[in-house]
Amino acid sequence: MTDGFADMTRRLTEAAERMMRGEVKATLPFDPFAIAQASGEFAMGLAARPQELMQVQMDAARQWGEFWMGALSGQAGEKPRDRRFASPEWQDDAYYRGLRDAYLLASKQLRDVISVGDGTGSGQAMARFLLDQYLNAVSPSNFAGTNPDVVKRTKETNGANLVQGFAHFLEDVTSGKGIVQRRSDPSAFEKGKTIAATPGEVVFENELFQLIQYSPTTDKVAVEPLLYVPPLVNRFYMIDLVPRQSLVKWLVDEGRTVFVVSWVNPTQAHKDKGVEDYVVDGVVAAVDEVRRRTGTAPDLFAFCLGGTLVAIALAWLAAQGRGKDANSATLIGSLVDFADMRDWSAFVHEGHLSALEDHLESQGFIDSLELQRLFAAMRANDLIWSSVVNHYLLDKEAPPSDLLYWFEDGARIPAAFLKSYNRELLLNNKLAEPAGFAVRGTPVDLAKIEAPMLVIALKDDHVSAWDAVYRGARNIGADFVLGGSGHNAGVINPPAANKHGFWTRDDKPEDADDWLAGATRNEGSWWPWWTSWLTDHGSGKQVAARAIADGIEPAPGRYAMMP
Template sequence: MASSRPTLPFDPFALAQAAGEAAVGLAARPAELLTVQMEAARQWSDFWTGAVTGKATDKPRDRRFSAPEWQDDPYYRAMRDAYLLASKQLRETVGKAAGDTPQGAMARFLLDQYLNAIAPTNFATTNPEVVKRTKETGGANLVQGFLNLLEDVGSGKGIVQRRTDPDAFKKGDTVAATRGAVVYENELFQLIQYDPTTDKVAAEPLLYVPPLVNRYYMIDLVPRQSLVKWLVDEGRTVFVISWINPGPEHKDKGVEDYVLSGIVEAVGQVRKRAGAAPDLFSFCLGGTLAAIALAWLAAKGRANEVNSATLIGSLVDFSDMRDWAAFVHESHLTALEDHLEAQGFVDSLELQRLFAAMRANDLIWSSVVNHYLLDRPAPPSDLLYWFEDGARIPAAFLKSYNRELLLENRLTDAAGFKVGDAAIDLADITTPMLVIALKDDHVSAWDAVYRGARHLKAEFVLGGSGHNAGVINPPANNKHSFWTNSKQPADAKQWLETATRHEGSWWPWWTKWLDDKGNGKQVAARQPKKPIEPAPGRYVMMP
């Protein structure tokens, strides 16, 4: 008889054990512990001397302390600096005690959660903005904030569910609104083709491979932010894979299914409809799957079915997972597999909570302050609306991906991973490839992406900003920067030191790269044929 015991997608005992090991780590090295204590005493002596004499300190690059009082008022400045110094010392101490291991990553993760939670910005009496607001409203902000908290708890989804206004956007109307049609579908994906807006288009069509964890329309937000619309207006034929939101019936769909029945099938459909091999472009996990698909095509002698491939914020070498290493651990994987066996998939809310915890200040505590203490309405954000519109991942896929790719890092070994009867060797890929990393990426660290680019023998570009925002960078906004370098030294920092910085968006540079990899011809604009339904289609609407 199956157990009805609720399961967790992680092992809390492994976290507790890691914390305990870190706590006794330095105690076993008394000489080193004494050095740490002496240095901490010196730093606190300097801090109190500065605080008593009124010496102003430099403003930190920390958005939590952006209010002018944190810099101008001695009381708040001292509180800020004391918190930041204590946080720095604790992180350094745990780093020394725990080391660069999965257990160390878990200890650092727990410490970060604690330090983020106790920041003075999170409390009504120690946040100058909240103090000011409370005086202005006579405390009404705290009363309404408490009601907001009760409403969120009553929703059953936990606290902090209002990072953005959920009613500000509508799929197919204000976001995911570029005109097009679903032209093919199977049990895993719908294929969307967008209506042309130019008389002539590039001979090579584009096919986008999104990650499974979110819907495809990060690249089709509001029109002024839409990469899809920009590409179509630039004279490109754009196709997009829209993955189904899987349920229990998809429990046994694994990596092989998403590669063969997903990406390879979509490539074939695009070739059939456009009459040319597509340029793939992909994001995050979608890029990892695209690389596997390219290696599979190469192993089958079908490499010419794809003209080029662009991987954005994607990892193929998982040897350095940074903070994410805290959950790439045998105990967590076993707990997750038990959870998946009982449920059949990992739920989108569980994934969102994990991503939010990894960026707690931006995605949790800023909302706590704004929603529960300041009683400010959640601002409309198309990117956050997309982020919260998550998707599930089937059990078989996540088991294989987590264990074989993340934990065992098999893609870096020749023939270390199989899709069907084909051994996947990324070195066999002959398709022209471009890898784009994002400088402030918290999910796929840019230097880890760079190592993957060298492994793939791909060209490399570094964009500005973070994992999601760095992708959505319309040229008209003239934001961020990007870096190029024709050389690829082993050390990523050396690459950056000798790279050329370019102001603005990398989008135009990328389409020029696509032109260079194409045949240079233009053809008559391609209209979607035999449409099944208008874009964005049913799959992206699935709850």
């Protein structure tokens, strides 16, 4: 016990000294003035709507009256579906239940106030984002004295959990990377052995990507090969996690030839690589290599930003008279129409974009840590505050998670790519216009894509809202299916787990909610449904399994290992 206390004291002292020396540096890839402007617009919007604001206040007074009547009568009410308040004390103990319900009611009322305010779409989204960050931070679950689990743990350890947690906090702050850097154990998995471990070979590479082909496990395979295009922000192996979760392994075992694009982790040397480079020298180059190796046009599938790149690439191929180079395309959680970005529109603002471009100029790319912080802020309760509670208050290590390990294994994005993507696609939504976006001088039109397309949205997606994805599917005439769960977890849905479910419907009415109201809910995973769709849109023929005779190096390859 004495040695443990001495070790904690030493760590606290060293961390404090690093803080005093000013070793922690911060950058600002955003515009503080834009935040102040949005706040001012919001205040002016409230002042211009006194009647609506009065109605919100009257509703709030009535709701608080109902709250106190219920609290004083001891009525428990319905337990909210909120993982922050999962412990039974939040429902069974009147003190904790009162804290929880008062917090949730106040949060709702403040969000109602935001809805009254006026301002631009980006300004309104910025106000919502700032409020959500505040409300997430002040949740009673985040404080030692108002979280029943922390109170219990503190009694059990005589407060050692709080001392040790404070040491963790100082170490994380002085690392220069910010707080909560231990969402998962970095040594819990090893790429190529316990994760991203499906056998295969790198069979092609250029300065932007390596192409991986996976070794067959069946005697016969479908004629049409599969080609996966991931987003740039994370490594490709979200679809090749531990074997029981691996979509790659499942597809290979189902008799599919699977190729995967593994993007390089950009450095200063890639500073000038823009969207068009990733389309032509990335996606199209991969399609060409797969066709050369198999003699067949591939079925492409892609996730998030990867799907946007695939859509652009298919439109470019069509404009080049090569529309048959792809047999089909499946876009998962991908936007092709950026008119409605929900809370993400808070960051699509001229001031923020200009500040980000200045920030990018010096280093030539946006760092993966900055991207992780942004995505974590959008899911603060799951990716920040739950870790604060576990790591700093409970002093408990998070259980190993292959998905969190992948999330934290981020990649950089080149400056030129981010500039063109942010301004032309996000801000000006040029991809939604006929011939509004050009690739190396050739205007592209998504309506000209020749390959059959399927769009898969995820119902609880916080990055690509499912109804916005649905609208894009209607615009390009794609088939549509809705999977359960969120942006990442909804993709990793092996049939053996029998989770989440998915919705299908043949027609596509204009309104997304109307589509869902008339859709059929199916149990389990969408993976088998998807491979049936692929079969229906393919030749239905098989060939002998395609052995790999000319591999460059074993999967997952050097690019996936790059720091």
